[in-house]
Amino acid sequence: VGAGPGGMQAALSADRRGHRVTLYEQEKKVGGNMRRAAIPSFKQEVQRLFDYYKHKIMDSSVEVQLGTFANINLLEGGDYQVIVVAVGGHTAMPCIDGLETVDAMEAPKILERGTVSGENIAIIGGGLVGCEVGWYLRQQGKSVLVIDKVSKEQLMPKEHPTNKAVLLSRLQKAGVELLTETNVCQINGGQLKLGLANGSDETRSVDQVVIATGFAPRRHLWERLHNSHLDQTAEIFRVGDCRRPGRFFEAINEGALVGNN
Known part of the structure; x- marks a missing residue:
């Protein structure tokens, strides 16, 4: 849940291992804050990173659901064995x-x-x-x-x-x-x-x-999941800023670790 760098990497890693993966993103574009960070003209490295992930997701077997708010009701109806929460942070x-x-x-x-x-x-x-x-x-x-x-x-x-x-x-x-x-x-x-x-x-x-006073984790979905029956039927992980605000590569590493295991 969440198509920022951590969510995309988790989806790609799980897809490469042969899992059936659905990636939900409430915005109409992938990338999250990585997409926004690439906008200033001197951020070419971030732009290349964003382009890489955007194309990798498009070329993968991951089912991408853009403009979709993944709430508890949607997730409960999906019969998911693993849920990765990657919804990022909010401005503190x-x-x-x-x-x-x-x-x-x-x-x-x-x-x-x-x-x-x-x-x-x-x-x-x-x-x-x-x-x-x-x-x-x-x-x-x-x-x-x-x-x-x-x-x-x-x-x-x-x-x-x-x-x-x-x-x-x-x-x-x-x-x-x-x-x-x-x-x-x-x-x-x-x-x-x-x-x-x-x-x-x-x-x-x-x-x-x-x-611009930094970010705080978005914890709402994580907490709701652990207070639902999904806590008993699915493995639940969180990666990226919704776990601990950090850098893009930290979110990517966390996503890879979850997706590969």
Whole structure:
């Protein structure tokens, strides 16, 4: 359940071993966040990885059901012996006073949508996704502010130092403003009250707030399965971000391990 990198790899590995595999995806395209991550023009390696999996799935015997929400009722009617939950994660929304007063967008969805309304954009979260979306929007001529509570040295701790340096250099050259050691204390409509590193406060006016504060596992289906009779009739596994948010290759390795065993 879920056609991101982990789900596709699990399906392909099981298919190669001769199992009858159905792959459910509630979106109308495969790829999940890997597809979205490949959109910025400098992400050619991710694009090649996505293209590889898309074509491998198309050339396999896996039955792909796109635009299908695999709920408990559907799975109970399928007589499945093994269920692999690979539904990914969701944006971990920060606890900010007044966040509900704005129509904040989740960063990955911007890549899918292509742009945002307004010219002055504030991105809360300076991790890999936040910085890439900041660069992407700056290429469209938007004025972009990326805010994170950690220091510049602590940004993107899981990234290779060279990759991190290249991305930060891209942001600087593009004119993206990066505010580190800064807290978003309050949001009131288009007004952001910031707590700066020097202890002072500052208010910024923005047209759009973007949330890029990381991912949390989607646990709902996993929990529902274990509270249903399927827990007794099928082996149930989970891979990728719905187990523990991580990198694409971690999800792929987990999918291969489940599919091959």
